[in-house]
Amino acid sequence: MSLPARLLLLQVLAPLVAILFGAVVASGILLAIDRDPLAVYGQMLRFTLTRADSLASIFFKATPLILAGLAAALAFRASLWNIGVEGQYYVGAILAAYVGFAVRGLPGVVHLPLAVLAGAAGGAAWAFLPIALRLRRGAHEVITTIMMNYIAAALVLYLLEPGLLRDPAQAGTPRVRTPEVLPGARLPSLRPLLDLVGLQIPGYSSLNGMLVVGLLLCVLFALVLRRTTFGFEVRAVAANPQAAEAAGIPLGRVLFTMFLLSGAVAGLVGLSDTLGFFGYFDIDFPKGYGFLGISVALLARNHPVGVIPAALLLAFLDRGAQGVQVFAGVPREVITIMQGVIILAIVVAYELLTRYLRALRKREAARAEPARPPLPAPGEGRRAGEAAGGGTP
Amino acid sequence: MDTGPPVIELRRITKRFPGVVANDRVDLAVHAGEIHALVGENGAGKSTLMKILYGLYLPDEGEVVVRGRPVRLESPRQALRLGIGMVHQHFMLIPRFTVTENVILGAEPVRRGDRLALREAEAAVAAIARRYGFAIDPRALVADLSVGEQQRVEIIKVLYRGAEVLILDEPTAVLAPQEVEDLFENLRRLRAQGKTIIFISHRLEEVLAIADRVTVLRRGAVVGTVRAAETTRAQLAEMMVGRPVLLAVERRETAPGPVRLHAEGLWALDGRGLPRVRDVTFEVRAGEIYALAGVEGNGQSELVEALVGLRPIARGRLRIDGRDVTHAGPRAIRLLGVAHIPEDRHRRGLVLPMEVRENLVLGHHTRPEFTRGPLLRQAAVDRFAADRVRAYDVRVPSLATPALALSGGNQQKVVVAREFAFDPQVLVAAQPTRGLDIGATEFVQQQLMEAKARGMAVLLVSVSLDEVFSLADRIGVLFHGEVVGEFRRGEVTPQELGLYMTGAKRQVPA
Numbered sequence: 001m002s003l004p005a006r007l008l009l010l011q012v013l014a015p016l017v018a019i020l021f022g023a024v025v026a027s028g029i030l031l032a033i034d035r036d037p038l039a040v041y042g043q044m045l046r047f048t049l050t051r052a053d054s055l056a057s058i059f060f061k062a063t064p065l066i067l068a069g070l071a072a073a074l075a076f077r078a079s080l081w082n083i084g085v086e087g088q089y090y091v092g093a094i095l096a097a098y099v100g101f102a103v104r105g106l107p108g109v110v111h112l113p114l115a116v117l118a119g120a121a122g123g124a125a126w127a128f129l130p131i132a133l134r135l136r137r138g139a140h141e142v143i144t145t146i147m148m149n150y151i152a153a154a155l156v157l158y159l160l161e162p163g164l165l166r167d168p169a170q171a172g173t174p175r176v177r178t179p180e181v182l183p184g185a186r187l188p189s190l191r192p193l194l195d196l197v198g199l200q201i202p203g204y205s206s207l208n209g210m211l212v213v214g215l216l217l218c219v220l221f222a223l224v225l226r227r228t229t230f231g232f233e234v235r236a237v238a239a240n241p242q243a244a245e246a247a248g249i250p251l252g253r254v255l256f257t258m259f260l261l262s263g264a265v266a267g268l269v270g271l272s273d274t275l276g277f278f279g280y281f282d283i284d285f286p287k288g289y290g291f292l293g294i295s296v297a298l299l300a301r302n303h304p305v306g307v308i309p310a311a312l313l314l315a316f317l318d319r320g321a322q323g324v325q326v327f328a329g330v331p332r333e334v335i336t337i338m339q340g341v342i343i344l345a346i347v348v349a350y351e352l353l354t355r356y357l358r359a360l361r362k363r364e365a366a367r368a369e370p371a372r373p374p375l376p377a378p379g380e381g382r383r384a385g386e387a388a389g390g391g392t393p
Numbered sequence: 394m395d396t397g398p399p400v401i402e403l404r405r406i407t408k409r410f411p412g413v414v415a416n417d418r419v420d421l422a423v424h425a426g427e428i429h430a431l432v433g434e435n436g437a438g439k440s441t442l443m444k445i446l447y448g449l450y451l452p453d454e455g456e457v458v459v460r461g462r463p464v465r466l467e468s469p470r471q472a473l474r475l476g477i478g479m480v481h482q483h484f485m486l487i488p489r490f491t492v493t494e495n496v497i498l499g500a501e502p503v504r505r506g507d508r509l510a511l512r513e514a515e516a517a518v519a520a521i522a523r524r525y526g527f528a529i530d531p532r533a534l535v536a537d538l539s540v541g542e543q544q545r546v547e548i549i550k551v552l553y554r555g556a557e558v559l560i561l562d563e564p565t566a567v568l569a570p571q572e573v574e575d576l577f578e579n580l581r582r583l584r585a586q587g588k589t590i591i592f593i594s595h596r597l598e599e600v601l602a603i604a605d606r607v608t609v610l611r612r613g614a615v616v617g618t619v620r621a622a623e624t625t626r627a628q629l630a631e632m633m634v635g636r637p638v639l640l641a642v643e644r645r646e647t648a649p650g651p652v653r654l655h656a657e658g659l660w661a662l663d664g665r666g667l668p669r670v671r672d673v674t675f676e677v678r679a680g681e682i683y684a685l686a687g688v689e690g691n692g693q694s695e696l697v698e699a700l701v702g703l704r705p706i707a708r709g710r711l712r713i714d715g716r717d718v719t720h721a722g723p724r725a726i727r728l729l730g731v732a733h734i735p736e737d738r739h740r741r742g743l744v745l746p747m748e749v750r751e752n753l754v755l756g757h758h759t760r761p762e763f764t765r766g767p768l769l770r771q772a773a774v775d776r777f778a779a780d781r782v783r784a785y786d787v788r789v790p791s792l793a794t795p796a797l798a799l800s801g802g803n804q805q806k807v808v809v810a811r812e813f814a815f816d817p818q819v820l821v822a823a824q825p826t827r828g829l830d831i832g833a834t835e836f837v838q839q840q841l842m843e844a845k846a847r848g849m850a851v852l853l854v855s856v857s858l859d860e861v862f863s864l865a866d867r868i869g870v871l872f873h874g875e876v877v878g879e880f881r882r883g884e885v886t887p888q889e890l891g892l893y894m895t896g897a898k899r900q901v902p903a
Contacts, residue, residue: 228767232751232758240744246703246735247756248724359411361798364790366413 014349022342029334040328047323056205058315063272065311066214068293071266073302078258079238084145085266086290087152088123092267093274094156095122097281100181108184115185123267124260131259135252177282187276208276221304295343301350400425400589406455408441415441417613428590430600433610434633434830435801439593443560447479448472478556480547482563488536493518495535496550521552526582541572558589565599569688570891577603597626609633634831641863642838645846650679653819653850658709661699669695671874682851684865688894689856692874697823697854701733702726732812736823742808745797749789750778752796753811785810802833809840820844823854858887872896
């Protein structure tokens with residue numbers, strides 16, 4: 001088999017082996033609680049993959065995870081540790097909700113994009129302080145973004161005070177939330193679109209346009225990193241900032257841009273829920289996407305497109321856990337353990353793969369070296385010099 | 394001296410690492426009371442062999458025989474018990490301890506009641522120093538010692554532990570010429586007292602000056618063992634490389650042109666705000682090589698960074714082609730035609746995980762021929778990279794090979810090929826041949842000479858006096874961040890330059 005084909009095969013196999021390993025570990029637990037692992041897995045697969053509502057649910061659950069994973073991956077790709085996706089999506093979500101209910105009189109084609117952009121702006125704004133502190137003062141972004149998460153949590157609570165963003169119509173009820181966003185700012189359901197291609201999903205599914213936005217952003221950022229000059233600079237800065245600096249790449253500007261982009265994508269994480277499902281931001285708004293996003297990025301090895309299957313895997317396991325809990329009476333923690341083991345196993349598998357690859361490359365290079373005479377004769381050296389003097393690419 | 398019985402014998406030693414055979418059936422016999430040099434290019438397997446002898450690696454095959462008895466060396470401690478000691482290239486000393494405290498560290502003598510017998514230890518250290526003629530004060534703080542003296546402490550450390558066989562790993566790499574002389578004097582004293590010394594080096598003159606016998610390694614295998622008195626530099630070099638080698642670059646004489654690089658009273662600070670470059674003034678003209686010699690750590694790194702825009706200039710003025718670039722950043726300076734071969738190619742020169750073609754275009758990637766709007770033109774990059782690889786004979790399996798897979802010599806070729814592209818006018822080359830084997834060194838030095846012949850202004854910063862003397866048209870000496878002397882080619886001998894390098898002499902500022 002040719003080398004590239006073998007590498008591709010290995011890269012596909014590594015996560016599959018890791019998933020299998022997670023399943024084996026979970027089997028041990030299932031056996032310990034007197035369950036037949038094969039029966040449980042069979043039930044889980046049937047429940048998740050043969051029912052349209054399950055599939056819709058998986059994709060709906062995956063939507064914020066894709067965006068959170070992408071946000072984390074973008075920062076990690078620049079060797080920046082944005083642990084603040086959690087806080088950034090809170091700020092983005094409440095800001096989008098505000099634009100959704102407070103800005104009136106706009107047509108939907110303007111209002112919805114405006115609300116979505118507000119979410120991105122909120123996330124980017126929340127990322128600004130940590131990266132500015134890092135570049136100006138050297139404060140480590142891990143610390144500052146974690147702090148910013150707490151501040152964001154407190155900030156949204158404050159904003160939900162009566163007289164600020166709390167819905168006055170809910171006064172006297174225990175509901176603490178913003179007013180509903182206007183219909184023009186609601187994210188469209190994907191149901192009509194799927195109907196069109198003949199896929200039937202249940203009417204109560206909240207699968208919405210944010211999924212499409214997430215998928216497009218993943219592809220877009222993969223292209224930016226691979227094909228553009230900016231992407232080249234990002235990769236160089238991430239792998240060796242000192243060499244990048246010596247080559248004249250503006251380090252600070254690259255890091256700043258990537259961090260703000262990460263924050264802006266993070267600002268979109270909560271919009272599937274705010275603008276596509278609840279229609280408001282409330283005190284019980286879903287938490288934890290930011291941290292799940294770190295897992296997703298880890299599974300995807302920070303590859304923007306890899307984020308998609310990684311997020312789907314987590315969403316699949318989550319839905320599967322619901323299934324086995326209801327229909328097989330197996331505690332969902334078993335699946336949670338499996339999830340953790342899979343993440344660990346994938347990280348280990350990738351590390352082994354990277355090392356193997358490195359050794360392979362070295363062997364290849366070592367073979368290439370003695371293939372020609374050890375040195376150019378003096379005359380050849382001169383020719384090399386002249387070629388350099390020409391300086392034409 | 395090689396008539397005595399071998400004190401150390403390595404028989405058919407083979408050591409494999411994933412993808413390489415570091416030592417391939419190596420036989421080596423070292424006799425008591427000789428200085429045995431081990432030479433070879435980087436990656437020839439010298440260090441691996443010595444690590445086996447010092448108990449850091451176990452051989453896959455073959456055996457180590459010490460004084461006629463086969464032994465299995467599993468740790469440095471065990472090696473020391475058999476009288477084998479290693480003097481490391483990078484000193485392992487605690488600066489705030491005294492000489493004696495450093496020597497006894499890890500083997501502290503104690504009196505009754507577990508009290509440290511410091512006075513006895515001092516006496517013992519003084520006795521060793523006297524016996525072997527080491528000029529050193531046992532109570533001096535290591536922080537106050539010169540590099541040469543610190544090395545003596547390292548040697549005493551090994552002697553204190555009862556070593557009969559001393560392995561010295563590239564001991565002269567950090568020394569000024571006078572210090573090398575002192576070291577050799579010490580080594581001769583040690584030999585006279587019956588100690589055995591294994592001397593690892595790739596500086597051939599030194600090997601010929603000090604060793605009794607020389608064993609040459611190439612690609613993990615022994616090429617041969619010769620008596621130093623019966624061989625020449627050229628022969629050793631040929632054995633190391635496997636083909637005849639030019640030992641000196643052919644000089645090209647050119648008439649210097651206008652001043653390209655002009656530093657005037659430059660000051661630069663280190664990370665703690667202490668001045669590391671003090672009032673440095675010099676100029677480099679088109680078509681000349683200006684070398685800055687000096688012992689490592691005398692401000693060279695900081696000066697180079699200041700010149701290429703990577704370190705702020707605290708005071709003074711820097712001009713390139715008459716243009717003031719005192720406060721310019723690396724990109725602006727690059728765009729004025731300044732190329733930079735950094736002293737540490739892994740840290741500053743290459744992005745190791747990235748592909749060879751990406752490394753070749755690094756810094757040039759914003760040129761219009763490589764971009765279309767925001768996109769990088771991959772095809773143009775590939776063409777450029779293929780051209781560079783061919784012109785500079787970089788040996789790579791493909792342009793997509795990551796730089797980390799290449800040998801040091803090929804990595805440096807990538808840097809040189811990149812920096813010489815697009816016709817730079819000024820070259821700042823910092824330690825451009827450090828860590829390179831003879832073949833690659835020859836290549837780089839030739840390139841510098843070619844660059845000068847084409848009219849480039851070349852600043853060469855080097856700790857190697859050989860390199861400085863074979864390439865430079867003018868030589869400045871850096872000591873404690875100051876230029877303490879400036880000479881034309883032929884105005885100064887290496888010995889005299891050494892006095893400036895160690896601060897023993899300085900020219901009165903005119």
